[in-house]
Amino acid sequence: MRLSRRHVMRASGAIPAATLLAACGASQSTSQSSAPSSIPSPTTASATAFPATSYMAKIVQRGKLIAGVKQDQPLFGLLNPRTNQIEGFDVDIVKEIAKALFGLGATADPFPAKLELRGITSAQRIPLLQEGAIDIVAATMTITDERKQQIDFSDVYYQAGQSLLVKKESTVAKIQDLDKASATVCSATGSTSEQNITKFAPAAQKLLFAGYAECVTALQQGRVDAVSTDDIILAGFLDQDPNLKMVGGQFTQEPYGLGMQKGNGFVEFVNSEVRKMKTDGRWKSIYTKWLGKIGPAPEPPK
Amino acid sequence: MLTATPTTLAGAVGAGRAFGAVVTQPSNLQLLLQGLWVTIKLAAFSLILALALGVVFGVLRTVPLRPLRAAGTAYVEFFRNTPLLVQMYYWYFGLPVLAGVTLPGFQAAFLALGIYTGAFVAEVVRAGILAVSPGHLEAARSLGLSYLQTVRHVVLPQAFATTVPPLGNLAIAMTKNTSVASAIAVQDVMYNGNLLNSRTFATYEVFASVGLAYLSLTVPLSVLVNRLERRLTRFRR
Amino acid sequence: MDQAAFVATVCGRLPAVCRSMETLFDPRRWAAFTELSVWQNTVLVGLRATLSMAAIAMVVSLVAGLALALLRVSPFAALRYPVGLLVETIRSLPVILLIFFSSLFLPRVGLAQDPFVAATAALAVYTAAVNAEIMRAGITAIERGQIEAARSLGMTYAQTMRHVILPQALQRVVPPQVSQLITLLKDTSLAAVVGVNELTRKMQILYQFERPPNPLQALFVAACIYFILNYSLSRLSRRWELGVGGAIDLH
Secondary structure: OOOHHHHHHHOOOOOHHHHHHHHHHOOOOOOOOOOOOOOOOOOOHHHHHOOOOOOOHHHHHOOEEEEOOEEEEOEEEEEEEOOOOOOOOOHHHHHHHHHHHOOOOOOOOOOOOOOOEOOHHHHHHHHHHOOOOOOOEEOOOOOOOHHHOOOOEEEEEEEEEEEEEOOOOOOOOHHHHHHOOOEEEEEEEEEEEHHHHHHHHOOOOEEEEEOOOHHHHHHOOOOOEEEEHHHHHHHHHHHHOOEEEOOOOOOEEEEEEEEEOOOOOHHHHHHHHHHHHHHHOHHHHEEEEOOOOOOOOOOOOO | OOOOOOOOOHHHOOOOOOOOOOOOOOOHHHHHHHHHHHHHHHHHHHHHHHHHHHHHHHOOOOOOOHHHHHHHHHHHHHHHOOOOOHHHHHHHHHHHHHHHHOOOOHHHHHHHHHHHHHHHHHHHHHHHHOOOOHHHHHHHHHHOOOOHHHHHHHHHHHHHHHHHHHHHHHHHHHHHHHHHHHHHOOHHHHHHHHHHHOOOOOOHHHHHHHHHHHHHHHHHHHHHHHHHHHHHHHHHH | HHHHHHHEEEEEHHHHHHHHHHHHHHHHHHHHHOOOHHHHHHHHHHHHHHHHHHHHHHHHHHHHHHHHHHHOOOOOHHHHHHHHHHHHHHOOOHHHHHHHHHHHHHHOOOOOOHHHHHHHHHHHHHHHHHHHHHHHHHHOOOOHHHHHHHHHHHHHHHHHHHHHHHHHHHOOOOHHHHHHHHHHHHHHHHHHHHHHOOOHHHHHHHHHHHHOOOOOHHHHHHHHEEEEEHHHHHHHHHHHHHHHOOOOOOO
16 A cells, blocks of 8 residues: 555655645656646635635645546546556546636646546445545546445536447447347446446347457457447547447447545535536537547537 | 445445355356356366476476577576466467467467466476486396386386476466466456356355365365375385 | 568568568567657556565565464464465465455455555465465474474473574575565566556556557567566576575475
């Protein structure tokens, strides 16, 4: 635990002094974030704006927001092999939340001074929130009734749906085309996507790996006919390989929400910020930055 | 999207479900048994490959020709000192890129396990060959034993005593190592256990059963190895 | 013969060989390994996690293994048998099973959320069981005569253990402990399947997101790094064996 924490601390450069910050920024010149040289210090006004007993005040007092994000999901949360920094749609969403909490300017980068990013796996999302180890989860998490009993969810910030990734020359057009014993579909062990395959194509053979990246390699090598999971996860891989295509539309609905510990009141603040992002153009610009290759930004989900 | 996992101890145990209720369900039991059969097949086939490779390279390491010895050493050292998982990924994901041959998971795992274990077998075989001292051979011949008699009464008992117990231990280790094949989606008992766990969340029950499945293979093997070892040592004295 | 013509002739006869050589030496697939940032932020970061896991698991399992070994040779059957059963059971299970189980079990009981911790714990438990057996063998290999001599000199059981048996036994177990460390270093790669960012997984992430994908090259680099580590360890151990324990047969 101690060692891995230290990795996280180092990755997020958890050094409070402003002088060191500048040095830190300079040494990370390879990082894609083009943060302005001087990060505005948090205004005292925003720190005192929260009631003293509120969860937001607790975060401000601590000095940074701790967010759990994916590190193996292209476009949403991916640990860049060249910088060892996590980047993506989810990361930029929590950056906006951190900026609002600490009253930073629109162009400021709260990372790493005011935001700690912890790379987590799907299975860790709810336990870590319940334990209080992280303040917020932005990790392609579908809002479900079952999960709502355990944690608080923000409004929908991304509307995903399960789809299919196939080779360019494939004749598969929809999930029903795979409903035969000669078809093999790849997904991740223990995923709802896997269960949905059983539901929509019960006859298909399934090949299950620990992650979708292995599935995509299997698809590229002709071991499977299709990879099936949330369209946006697939889009990340589509972006990596031009010989693949996405077909079949969204045959399930996967509304993504930000997760927070149940009942600590943080969700109201986050929701007001998510709503602002959707209306003032920030949501669209984040969409365009990460998902623009797939198509123009749609209207934000309601 | 991975499904939410129950986070309490009660949830993990199975929320009021009787322990054993999940794995004794016929369809689930069948899934595990099918997996166990794949594990057994994989272990058996790979062991044959490992023994064949091990004998060839073990003998190579003792021949008086330097290049052949070097080839034997290179094989043993490289495959012994790199992780099995990396080798499996290599045969599964790497070979199609290199040679355009797409091996099914089972065959890739068979190759990886056989080649990996073969490196250890080669070491045992080499030690077995070196254990028979030339003096013994000369003594036997000078006592008037024929070549065949020498092999039967002098060489083989000694070579057996030094190689059989370690080979038995390698067979046990290899049986356990078949589980790594689950990472390349070979539907062995480990893979099917993970699948069952993700469907039922009966973690304790499922993993206890998978563990028992492996014990049912490794414990009889190690009892056998122990017995053989005792017998061979007695024979040696 | 003209070199190009020679290559063309060979490739005409053996297209598969040429294609595979092209892929193997394709500079685009090696490009990632010419970048310092990849070495720093993929290879070194992964290697650090691999070494940390192995180091922590080894230290813990040496201590725990010695304790278990002492219990296994203790004069009390009530201690000997349960510990023996535990050690033998754990040793007979696949490491990957323990890693999967620990990464599911520990978070559920609120113990370790980090897969790094869960995997390290599983590796430590397994290695402790193996080490216990190695050390037990080392202890029981000391001739009975020495023990009897020590006892007849008036030493207690604990004193005999501490001053006569353990110093010899621990020296004898160095080579098998080093090979166990090598096994452990290789086994850390199994933590990749539960999402620990150690060397194997970092390389996997790299080869899966490179374009064109370079599994062959990345896995080869990974294999070489493991090889260098483990081969050096085995040479060191061999030297120790020849220097200190030359006459001792532990196998």
